[in-house]
Amino acid sequence: MKAYESISDSELLLYLAEKDHTAFTELYTRHWKVVYAICINRIKEPAIAEDLVQDIFLSLWTHAQPQNIRNLEAYLFQATKFSIIKHINKSQKHLYTNEYGLFDQLEDYNLDEVLHYKWVKELIFQEVEKLPLKTQLIFRYSRQDHLNSKEIADKLDISPRTVENQISKVLKILRKVVKTIIFFAFFSI
Secondary structure, rough: HHHHHHOOHHHHHHHHOOHHHHHHHHHHHHHHHHHHHHHHHHOHHHHHHHHHHHHHHHHHHHHHOOOHOOHHHHHHHHHHHHHHHHHHHHHHHOOOOOOOOOOOOOHHHOOOHHOOHHHHHHHHHHHHOOOOHHHHHHHHHHHOOOOOHHHHOOOOOOOOHHHHHHHHHHHHHHHHHHHHHHHHHHHHO
């Protein structure tokens, strides 16, 4: 292992192409802290950050032609960025707000720190305010008053199917808003 400490990353990648475990271990030892620092800075959860680091280096190990990687640091940075984005997108599918069905486990994801929850909530309210009045009513009856489709339909003298369609359309709009907010928050941190 001592001999590997003085070898450049480019040379280690050549050895890695031959599935040299010692070369991989040396690359991991050199770079894991930086990859972890980026992950923990964005994700804020040590266990998840550690999993992402492992996945990133596993990807390097299984890379079809690691010898063709020109700049290992750039490769690892890109791999880290994409892993974080993939994790956030995957996590995002499980988020739903109490008011509007968009965030569920806010505390679990620590989004109030990362995304400034009040600001996000205000943007969501603003987006709802842009909707036609009847759509706003339907959505508020559903999310704030917790009425079901039939109750809302009876109250507004429309069909339950119309209520469901309107709620579905609003949720699509608001999910896009939240996705944009998370994307910009990720790159501004």
